[in-house]
Amino acid sequence: xxxxLVFVEQRDGKVxxxxxxxxxxxxxxxxxxxxxxxxxxxxxxxxxxxGELAAYGAAKVFVADAxxxxxxxxEGYTAALDAAASAFSPSIVLVPGTMMGKDVAPRxxxxxxxxxxxxxxxxxxxxxxxxxxxxxxxxxxxxTVAADPAASLQIATPRPNVxxxxxxxxxxxxxxxxxxxxxxxxRAKVTKIEAAEGGEIDVAEADKxxxxxxxxxxxxxWPILKALCHELGxxxxxxxxxxxxxxxxxxxxxxxxxxxxxxxxxxxCGISGAIQHMAGMGSSKVIVAINKDPEAPMFKVATYGxxxxxxxxxxxxxxxxxRMKA
Amino acid sequence: xxxxxxxxYVPDTETKxxxxxxxxxxxxxxxxxxxxxxxxxxxxxxxxxxxxxxxTVTVVTFGPAKADVGLRECLARGADDAVRIxxxxxxxxxxxxxxxxxxxxxxxxxxxxxxxxxxxxGTDAQTLVPMLAEMLDLPHINLxxxxxxxxxxxxxxxxxxxxxxxxxxxxxxxxxxxxxxxEPRYASLxxxxxxxxxxxxxxxxxxxxxxxxxxxxxxxxxxxxxxxLPPGRQAVKLIPADDPAKAAEELLHLLRDExxxx
Numbered sequence: 190x191x192x193x194l195v196f197v198e199q200r201d202g203k204v205x206x207x208x209x210x211x212x213x214x215x216x217x218x219x220x221x222x223x224x225x226x227x228x229x230x231x232x233x234x235x236x237x238x239x240g241e242l243a244a245y246g247a248a249k250v251f252v253a254d255a256x257x258x259x260x261x262x263x264e265g266y267t268a269a270l271d272a273a274a275s276a277f278s279p280s281i282v283l284v285p286g287t288m289m290g291k292d293v294a295p296r297x298x299x300x301x302x303x304x305x306x307x308x309x310x311x312x313x314x315x316x317x318x319x320x321x322x323x324x325x326x327x328x329x330x331x332x333t334v335a336a337d338p339a340a341s342l343q344i345a346t347p348r349p350n351v352x353x354x355x356x357x358x359x360x361x362x363x364x365x366x367x368x369x370x371x372x373x374x375x376r377a378k379v380t381k382i383e384a385a386e387g388g389e390i391d392v393a394e395a396d397k398x399x400x401x402x403x404x405x406x407x408x409x410x411w412p413i414l415k416a417l418c419h420e421l422g423x424x425x426x427x428x429x430x431x432x433x434x435x436x437x438x439x440x441x442x443x444x445x446x447x448x449x450x451x452x453x454x455x456x457x458c459g460i461s462g463a464i465q466h467m468a469g470m471g472s473s474k475v476i477v478a479i480n481k482d483p484e485a486p487m488f489k490v491a492t493y494g495x496x497x498x499x500x501x502x503x504x505x506x507x508x509x510x511x512r513m514k515a
Numbered sequence: 516x517x518x519x520x521x522x523x524y525v526p527d528t529e530t531k532x533x534x535x536x537x538x539x540x541x542x543x544x545x546x547x548x549x550x551x552x553x554x555x556x557x558x559x560x561x562x563x564x565x566x567x568x569x570x571t572v573t574v575v576t577f578g579p580a581k582a583d584v585g586l587r588e589c590l591a592r593g594a595d596d597a598v599r600i601x602x603x604x605x606x607x608x609x610x611x612x613x614x615x616x617x618x619x620x621x622x623x624x625x626x627x628x629x630x631x632x633x634x635x636x637g638t639d640a641q642t643l644v645p646m647l648a649e650m651l652d653l654p655h656i657n658l659x660x661x662x663x664x665x666x667x668x669x670x671x672x673x674x675x676x677x678x679x680x681x682x683x684x685x686x687x688x689x690x691x692x693x694x695x696x697x698e699p700r701y702a703s704l705x706x707x708x709x710x711x712x713x714x715x716x717x718x719x720x721x722x723x724x725x726x727x728x729x730x731x732x733x734x735x736x737x738x739x740x741x742x743x744l745p746p747g748r749q750a751v752k753l754i755p756a757d758d759p760a761k762a763a764e765e766l767l768h769l770l771r772d773e774x775x776x777x
Contacts, residue, residue, distance in 0.1 A: 261680070263645060263655065288675040292657050295610070296645035304611045304736025307640040325742070326637055329532040330541070333741035340736065376654035377684035380670075384678045391676035397776070421777070439660070439695040440674055445528045445636060446552050446694050454776040465528050471745055475774045477766065478751070488751050492774065493766055497756030505763035513767055513777070 191224030194279035196270050197242060198289050199232050200261070207285035207394070209245050209354035211347050214312060215283050216246040216357060221314045222281070226361070227251060229273035229368070231266045233259035236365060243363020244356045251276065253368040260379040261289055265370075267296045272368045274301075279342070281319065286346035287394070294346045306334050306345040310451070310472075312352075319343045327445035328468035349394050351451060385440070390424040392443055397454040400426030400443055400470070404459015404480065404499055408436040413503050414458060420510035426450070426470075428460045444469030456506075458499045462487035479503065516570040516664075518561035520630040521617055521647075522554040522589060524582035525637040532744070539739045540607065550585045553632025556692035559699040561630050562593040564664065571595045573624070577616050579603045583715055590710035591702035597715045600723065606732030607739060610638075614646035615730060619723035621651060626687055628669070633658050633691040644691040655689035656682045660696050 193215045197208040208228075215226045228247035230238055232254065239250040253269035270293060274282060284294035286308050298305040306312070309321030318338040325332045336343040392398055399418045401411065411425070418425050427441040443450055445465035455473035460466060462478075462485055470476070471490055478491035479499045488494045495502050526532070526546045533542040550558075561572045574589040576582050577600040586597040600616050602608070608616070621629065629651070634641040648655035660679065661672040673680045674693050702710070720727035728734060752769070756762045771777040 263657075288658065291641045292645055294645075295642040296649045296655075298611065298642070299614060299646040299649035302611075304609055305640075305642050306737060307610075307642050320740070324745075325639055326526070326532045326541070327528070327639060328745065330534070331743050331745055332539075332739045333743075335738050335740050337736050337738075377656050377682055377688065379680045379682050381681045382675075382678050383672070383681065389677050394676055439693075440677075442694070449639070454770065454774075464531065471748075475770065475776050476748075477770070488753075490748050491751045492749070493769055494751045494753045495756045495762050495766060496753065497759060497762065501759040502756065502763055505759045506767060508760070509763045509767040510777075512764075513771065 191222045192277060192279040193219050193222065193224055193226045193281045193283065194274055194277050195226065195228050195247070196282070196284040196290065196293060197228045197230040198285055198287055199230055199235060199238060202232070202235055204238060204241055205285065205287060206354055207287050207290070207349035210349065210352040211283045211285045212242065212245040212247060213354050214347055214352045218281060218312070218314055224280070227273070227277050227279070229253070229270055231258045231269035239363045239365040244360045245354070246357040246361045247363055248361040249277065249364050249366055251366050251368050253370055255370065257373060257375060260382070262375045262378055263292045263296055264375045264377065265373060266293050267300070268370050268373055269368060270297050271300060272370055274342070276366070276368070282342060282344045284344065284346050286348045290346050294344055298344050301342050303340045303342050303344060304336060306336055308348050309334070309345050310348050310351050312345055312347060319345055321345060324449055324472065326468065327465065328449050328471050348451070350396060392424045392426045392441060392450055393448045395424030396452050397421050397423035398426045398443070398450060398452045399423045399456045399458065400428065400460060401431055401458050402428035402460030403430040405431065411437065413500065417456070417503055417507045417510065420507050423454070428466050429463070457487050458503055460487055461485045462490070516564055516568045516627045517625060518564060518570065518572045518628050518630060519575060519621060519624060519626045520554070520558045520561050520572060520589070520594065521575050522558065522585060523551040523635040524548050524576060524578050524585035525551045525635055528552065528636055534742050534744065539742050541742065548581060548585065550588060551632050551636045553634060553636065553692055553694065555699040556694065556696045557630035557632050558589055558592060558594065559697045560662070560692060561628065563697065564628070565593070568664070573598065575617065575620055576600070577602055577613050586715050587710050588702060590713045591706040592700060593706060596713055599715055599717050601717055601719050605727055607735060608731045609735040609737040610640050610642040610646055611736040612730030614643055614650055616720055616723060616725055617647055618650035619725050620718060628686060629653065629689045631689070631691045633693045644689065648689040651689070653687060653689045654684040655691065656684055657691045658693040659690050660693050662690070
């Protein structure tokens with residue numbers, strides 16, 4: 190095992206943090222395998238990204254730059270990854286476990302006829318094979334998963350927001366290598382992107398989440414939580430009860446049939462803590478429970494708890510956060 | 516329009532997970548099984564398309580004999596026939612292996628849309644959809660929350676971080692349903708009676724030309740070597756709430772100075 194190729198997700202010419210996390214992880218694995226790290230990036234008008242990726246340790250940056258790659262397509266971006274893998278012959282490929290990465294990596298794995306360690310929260314090289322751990326049953330259990338040591342290529346999608354992103358002490362060469370994709374076949378085409386209102390942070394990527402459940406009583410009360418989100422730089426989450434009541438879009442849902450998250454701070458406001466919800470946020474570093482009911486199961490997993498009325502506590506927290514910043 | 520819907524029969528989302536004696540799978544003794552919720556959205560959308568545009572809906576699963584209960588439920592909701600790829604007696608098969616089996620079963624079939632849930636509730640790997648699409652050389656659209664059928668094509672709204680991508684694909688295509696796409700129906704009494712007369716065809720991996728031993732247990736491309744419960748958490752530190760402003764102040768200071776997350 191030696192060389193490591195990292196797929197770099199960019200949108201609008203901006204490299205996503207999860208890609209820098211994967212590059213940093215790739216560098217750590219390369220210390221053990223004795224190989225070098227390369228990056229591959231696809232898009233249009235993106236040749237300027239090589240410098241940034243070099244700072245994170247990419248010795249080579251394979252660039253698929255073409256007008257038809259301006260917007261994401263699984264077929265186009267998989268072709269770029271495949272071409273870079275053919276040129277670089279890595280033994281390990283890392284693809285950040287974002288919505289894009291989880292779309293590209295399995296298609297690429299199937300093309301190469303190999304397995305994929307999906308959504309890993311730890312990743313090591315042990316006896317020549319990749320071994321990771323990942324949440325299963327929406328976080329109710331944790332599986333250790335191992336790649337086939339005989340596989341020509343081992344692929345993993347590291348979970349966003351779990352691994353650190355850090356620049357290398359000494360920048361790598363970052364030699365840009367253009368990739369020409371011949372016979373590109375893109376059938377499923379993105380025609381436009383409809384952004385969510387107000388450029389919200391997505392719960393899946395957020396480092397901090399303030400989440401509301403049945404206790405917020407109705408959609409008219411989200412501004413109370415949003416104000417705290419704004420002060421803390423947090424994303425707005427919701428329990429299944431709040432989503433199923435039609436108070437908020439499903440993209441905010443945390444827990445089973447929603448997203449499994451692991452932020453450094455999770456503030457649960459008026460969420461009693463159904464098993465599906467607790468599974469989805471139970472690996473958060475610090476959990477705060479705010480609930481009127483002292484018997485709420487959320488207090489059993491919380492680091493800090495306040496038994497009280499969220500309509501008084503949450504605005505007071507917003508004010509306290511403002512004062513702290515001042 | 517003809518539809519194929521792949522479903523997984525999985526532990527109920529409210530089930531408490533216990534670790535099995537082998538230390539790498541779940542203890543199935545008290546588990547209630549359900550059709551994976553995401554697959555229900557896929558099935559519902561296929562049945563709605565059949566109701567408005569005609570055609571058939573075929574359900575396919577890879578599972579042991581008990582999964583027939585799940586298939587029967589899909590037939591009761593309006594699917595026409597079902598195929599079960601028999602997993603009886605097989606050790607764990609990973610997504611790549613399941614994709615191979617499903618691809619082998621689906622390849623000879625004729626369809627306009629192939630449906631899956633965006634993930635199986637349980638393994639949560641989210642890898643099967645793109646793998647199966649690649650093996651069948653189909654375009655795919657993952658995480659579909661809304662769709663419009665066009666003549667020989669489909670437009671889907673796909674959920675991404677903080678936005679929706681509008682994606683167009685020609686048919687046949689593989690589409691993967693996300694929560695929000697629709698509200699799945701319950702089976703009617705009439706549907707349940709009708710389902711009893713519908714056929715479930717059982718095929719073994721060998722019938723499909725796949726050597727089961729080469730994709731399961733120690734030969735799976737990805738193996739679960741250990742399964743454990745998440746680590747326990749420390750007891751909660753309760754902050755008195757007699758004065759909300761004081762409680763909030765104290766909490767924020769603890770988050771900054773003790774937990775160091777602010």
